[in-house]
Amino acid sequence: MKDFLSARLRTFVLLLLACLALPAHAQLAIEITGAGATRIPVIIPVFENEQVLPNSVSDIVRADLERSGLFQVMDNGVAPISANTLPDLAGLRARGADAALGASASALDNGRMEIRFRLFDLPRQAELGGMSMVMSPSQYRLIAHRIADYIYEKLTGQPGYFSTRIAFVVKSGDRYNLQIADVDGANPQVALTSREPIISPSWSPDGQRIAYVSFEAKKPVVYVHTLASGQRKAIANFTGSNSAPAWSPDGSRLAVALTRDGHSQIYIVGADGSGARRLMSSGGIDTEPNFSPDGQTIYFSSDRGGGAQIYRVSANGGSAQRVTFDGSYNVSPRISSDGRTMAYLTRGGSGFQIAIMNLANGQITKVSQGGQAESPSFAPGGRMVLYAENGSLYAVSSDGNVRQRLSVQASAVREPAWGPAPK
Amino acid sequence: MKKLLVPALLAMMLAACSSTPDEGAALDDGSGVTTVNANDPSGTGIAALTDPNNILSQRSVYFDYDSYSVKSEFAQLMQAHASFLSQHPEMRMMIQGNTDERGSPEYNLALGQKRAEAVRQALVALGANGAQIEAVSLGEEKPRCYESYESCYAENRRGDMLYQGEF
Structure with missing residues (x-):
């Protein structure tokens, strides 16, 4: 037996190739399928001296804002607006725009570049603010996303999400790839490849590690995987099934579902796999834990009352309170980073849909369109939700208006997890 | 991989216990080693696990x-x-x-x-x-x-x- 096991272990080591470069066809394609009812008209001209940058940064800023569905980017031949002088705001306003970006690039002595920008509110004829950023040539995408985040936050009042990353699992043939990409699909990397399923990726709060469930041992085992090094460790590998990892907001612990005592129950375990302890005892299924952003409460799904419903309990255990009451199947709770809303999966007359509940007043909005949705995951800020349906991912605004489809050619994409805001 | 492994492992296990369900006599394979064959008339030996005629399959x-x-x-x-x-x-x-x-x-x-x-x-x-x-x-x-x-x-x-x- 031992020889068989070690032979299999070796095979697996060969399968687990960290940080592979991907063939071009494995990249996410993003298609906008819905936009906001009213979009803010903005002018984002080519930057002054943009030719000193390795690639067009203004193109990426425009694409980010367009894709968000909240902006109408007016690209009608406006000349570059210098960040160093006050532009003709009345003239820009006359073009019908509500905001305009003035930006200038310059090459520095050490091979680095600087971008200075200022954002203007045209109806008020006022400057909204600006920044200066120094970058190395390889950082042009990141810098572009940061500028787009800045514009998004200033004009909508919500934090931007363009410099976040997402994780998801791509199944191509008999291979499962746990993949990481920028939220616009750029910079795809494979963190793990396996012939057995991978599910439930969960980002650590600092974005450095991902916990997930891998079936490479013919049963579900929870791993924590450090992205930079590719190193990973089984942090829950008990008798039975180990699944549903969710990080505590401070990154020190995870909540997991274990079946070491028969049926699925929630445990808290150190991020290094130490000190697993049962959170509470119930006669039925408890699974899919998710911490509230203050770390005080754990939301989870359970059939303790008969059907599958969402409950919440103190992170120290104790008695649980039921959260969902409509319908007979409400699972997969995910709490937004502001703690105000919960995304979850609900079954109704039109099948399985993603719903968003306002936790203050219980108001529910269904945001998915088909009947086979699953696996909701909030963007930082809670303005957008990512979910899986029929082999594609969808990013949708929490009001259901803005919608994008993310797909990989000839592959099924599932199990999305939206990463944290970069520090 | 499972499909390949199973018959190989079961064959090894079979060789190790040398049970042949059809015959109950002691066998001499000519190597000088006589193996006492544990007959298995009930069909519950390990071979039964993959015998399509056995419910254990x-x-x-x-x-x-x-x-x-x-x-x-x-x-x-x-x-x-x-x-x-x-x-x-x-x-x-x-x-x-x-x-x-x-x-x-x-x-x-x-x-x-x-x-x-x-x-x-x-x-x-x-x-x-x-x-x-x-x-x-x-x-x-x-x-x-x-x-x-x-x-x-x-x-x-x-x-x-x-x-x-x-x-």
Whole structure:
């Protein structure tokens, strides 16, 4: 037996190739399928001296804002607006725009570049603010996303999400790839490849590690995987099934579902796999834990009352309170980073849909369109939700208006997890 | 890999205990080593696990929609595997519970566990030692049938019994 096991272990080591470069066809394609009812008209001209940058940064800023569905980017031949002088705001306003970006690039002595920008509110004829950023040539995408985040936050009042990353699992043939990409699909990397399923990726709060469930041992085992090094460790590998990892907001612990005592129950375990302890005892299924952003409460799904419903309990255990009451199947709770809303999966007359509940007043909005949705995951800020349906991912605004489809050619994409805001 | 491994391992185990179900006599293979053949008239030897004519080669228990109890039609199968396990206390079994694809993957994992656990408890009630058996779940992740219609969903609501060497 031992020889068989070690032979299999070796095979697996060969399968687990960290940080592979991907063939071009494995990249996410993003298609906008819905936009906001009213979009803010903005002018984002080519930057002054943009030719000193390795690639067009203004193109990426425009694409980010367009894709968000909240902006109408007016690209009608406006000349570059210098960040160093006050532009003709009345003239820009006359073009019908509500905001305009003035930006200038310059090459520095050490091979680095600087971008200075200022954002203007045209109806008020006022400057909204600006920044200066120094970058190395390889950082042009990141810098572009940061500028787009800045514009998004200033004009909508919500934090931007363009410099976040997402994780998801791509199944191509008999291979499962746990993949990481920028939220616009750029910079795809494979963190793990396996012939057995991978599910439930969960980002650590600092974005450095991902916990997930891998079936490479013919049963579900929870791993924590450090992205930079590719190193990973089984942090829950008990008798039975180990699944549903969710990080505590401070990154020190995870909540997991274990079946070491028969049926699925929630445990808290150190991020290094130490000190697993049962959170509470119930006669039925408890699974899919998710911490509230203050770390005080754990939301989870359970059939303790008969059907599958969402409950919440103190992170120290104790008695649980039921959260969902409509319908007979409400699972997969995910709490937004502001703690105000919960995304979850609900079954109704039109099948399985993603719903968003306002936790203050219980108001529910269904945001998915088909009947086979699953696996909701909030963007930082809670303005957008990512979910899986029929082999594609969808990013949708929490009001259901803005919608994008993310797909990989000839592959099924599932199990999305939206990463944290970069520090 | 499983398909290749299983016959190879079982062949090794067979060679090790040299049981030939057809004949009961002591055999001399000419090497000077005489092996006493433990005859196995009841057909419960390890070879029985892969003998298509033996009930022990049947490994799947099917469940009704939204149900997690072993149906009476599987009573004979449960009894056969429970007896085999109690007669071979060195053998280990993994039961993999499965569900159809609808709904939450993680919640389905918990439901698949309920099916695996139901099979495990049935085997223990019929005489197997619980320590021989690990119940795990594959949820909706390893469907046997990939289409979205009821007969296919039914095929995927299943518990599979695997013996050591097969997992």
